[in-house]
Amino acid sequence: MNKVVHSADEAVADIPSGSTIMFGGFGLCGIPENLIAALVRKRIMGLHTISNNMGVDGFGLGLMLEAGMIVSHVGSYVGENRRLEQLVLSNQLDLTLVPQGTLAERIRAGGAGIPAFYTPTGLGTVVAEGKETREISGRTYVLEHALHADFALIKAWRGDHYGNLIYRMTARNFNPVMAAAADITIAEVEELVEPGELNPDNIVTPGIYVNCIIQGEKYLKPIEAKFIQSGGVA
Numbered sequence: 001m002n003k004v005v006h007s008a009d010e011a012v013a014d015i016p017s018g019s020t021i022m023f024g025g026f027g028l029c030g031i032p033e034n035l036i037a038a039l040v041r042k043r044i045m046g047l048h049t050i051s052n053n054m055g056v057d058g059f060g061l062g063l064m065l066e067a068g069m070i071v072s073h074v075g076s077y078v079g080e081n082r083r084l085e086q087l088v089l090s091n092q093l094d095l096t097l098v099p100q101g102t103l104a105e106r107i108r109a110g111g112a113g114i115p116a117f118y119t120p121t122g123l124g125t126v127v128a129e130g131k132e133t134r135e136i137s138g139r140t141y142v143l144e145h146a147l148h149a150d151f152a153l154i155k156a157w158r159g160d161h162y163g164n165l166i167y168r169m170t171a172r173n174f175n176p177v178m179a180a181a182a183d184i185t186i187a188e189v190e191e192l193v194e195p196g197e198l199n200p201d202n203i204v205t206p207g208i209y210v211n212c213i214i215q216g217e218k219y220l221k222p223i224e225a226k227f228i229q230s231g232g233v234a
Contacts, residue, residue: 003162019048023153026052031060039064
């Protein structure tokens with residue numbers, strides 16, 4: 001039952017090229033920094049990524065873009081990454097943008113075993129192009145399919161040797177739903193504790209969803225942009 005591995009490199013050692021991988025996080029909050037860095041060192045190619053957004057140049061998933069590791073991405077927000085813009089405009093990366101709430105629900109559905117669902121979001125826009133629609137109780141809805149991945153790389157605040165996870169504040173974001181929506185889930189935590197030290201009432205992701213867990217190191221926790229009092233951006 002002990003799911004602890006000794007390093008991020010060991011945790012990602014079996015991820016092959018061409019994999020579909022979910023990455024937890026919202027912006028740069030709650031992203032699996034150590035696991036992403038280990039993937040960059042491993043240099044596997046042809047990856048299909050699913051994440052709320054691609055972060056920024058020079059950090060997190062931005063490092064994977066710069067290494068040419070990603071060939072397609074499904075996400076909601078990409079406005080902070082110039083490299084991604086260049087790759088998309090030059091047809092080197094296939095980008096699928098999904099409304100943020102729809103993205104969260106598609107991932108949740110993937111973990112819950114729900115193949116698809118109807119939503120009014122995106123109706124009458126490019127989001128609905130080519131998709132099935134259906135009128136229910138006088139309102140038209142768009143059919144959206146669940147998302148599933150080969151691997152989910154997630155980050156939590158505290159975890160134990162069994163893989164039980166507790167998240168902290170905004171860093172909870174997409175991590176819990178992704179943990180349930182992949183064949184293999186790899187977690188990194190800021191604090192790794194012994195079984196029994198976590199309050200069961202606070203556990204969000206039960207260890208049954210987690211295949212291995214590492215103690216993360218040197219969390220930078222940067223932000224995308226720093227706003228100053230005068231209203232400008234540093």
